[in-house]
Amino acid sequence: MIVMKNVYKKYPNGVVAANGINIEIDRGEFVYVVGPSGAGKSTFIKMMYREEAPTSGDIIINGINLATLRNKRIPYLRRQIGVVFQDFKLLPKLNVYENVAFALEVIEESPDEIRKKVNDVLALVGLTQKARMFPNELSGGEEQRVSIARSIVNVPKVVIADEPTGNLDPETSWEIMRIFEQINARGTTIVMATHNREIVNTIKHRVIAIEGGLITRDEYGGEYYEG
Numbered sequence: 001m002i003v004m005k006n007v008y009k010k011y012p013n014g015v016v017a018a019n020g021i022n023i024e025i026d027r028g029e030f031v032y033v034v035g036p037s038g039a040g041k042s043t044f045i046k047m048m049y050r051e052e053a054p055t056s057g058d059i060i061i062n063g064i065n066l067a068t069l070r071n072k073r074i075p076y077l078r079r080q081i082g083v084v085f086q087d088f089k090l091l092p093k094l095n096v097y098e099n100v101a102f103a104l105e106v107i108e109e110s111p112d113e114i115r116k117k118v119n120d121v122l123a124l125v126g127l128t129q130k131a132r133m134f135p136n137e138l139s140g141g142e143e144q145r146v147s148i149a150r151s152i153v154n155v156p157k158v159v160i161a162d163e164p165t166g167n168l169d170p171e172t173s174w175e176i177m178r179i180f181e182q183i184n185a186r187g188t189t190i191v192m193a194t195h196n197r198e199i200v201n202t203i204k205h206r207v208i209a210i211e212g213g214l215i216t217r218d219e220y221g222g223e224y225y226e227g
């Protein structure tokens with residue numbers, strides 16, 4: 001499902017953020033990516049949806065080889081992967097409904113299909129009542145729920161999230177985790193970079209630790225610890 005083989009990433013400034021990463025993640029897994037700041041977690045995640053291209057090595061997602069993927073096929077890849085960010089990245093001039101619908105409209109769905117799919121995912125994240133509100137009228141937790149709804153509206157096989165609870169208080173973070181757990185329970189693979197020790201140690205899943213651009217630990221039902 002997700003395979004990285006000898007993935008190496010050197011940024012133009014000379015920083016090596018991936019230094020020979022090898023990993024396989026199966027369909028339906030839930031994987032935490034942990035490690036200190038600057039370890040290469042975001043780079044690892046960005047390479048999965050081709051925000052960054054590896055300098056060398058192979059990355060295969062759902063059978064698509066990112067190493068040979070042509071730029072014009074990137075939108076096709078991104079429709080198969082939901083992405084959730086720490087800072088939500090909602091479009092400020094669109095309301096909740098429109099922010100989610102926007103992800104679908106680009107692939108020319110019919111209006112009825114759009115309405116049904118958007119309403120379904122808004123219900124899943126508990127935002128039916130707030131569909132007409134704008135991002136600046138929402139709490140951080142609500143904004144993150146919108147961004148999760150947007151990430152799953154195309155029913156991707158994989159959702160990747162870069163510190164999705166990083167800007168949220170503990171209680172809201174648990175709510176967000178419950179939504180990720182539900183999405184994972186429906187069979188969606190989740191790869192989530194996080195600094196949240198309590199979450200990693202409580203909701204047990206596979207833990208991949210990255211340090212200096214290398215995977216230093218890979219444990220099922222692992223704990224958050226550094227070093």
Ligand SMILES: Nc1ncnc2c1ncn2[C@@H]1O[C@H](COP(=O)(O)OP(=O)(O)O)[C@@H](O)[C@H]1O
Nearest residue numbers: 011013015017036037038039040041042043044
């Ligand atoms: N666009 C970039 N250009 C140059 N260096 C970068 C870029 N993005 C990240 N880096 C560097 O790569 C290393 C890994 O960064 P990152 O993947 O963001 O780590 P993490 O998410 O674990 O904090 C860091 O040294 C960082 O400064």
Ligand SMILES: [Mg+2]
Nearest residue numbers: 041042043162
């Ligand atoms: Mg990061």
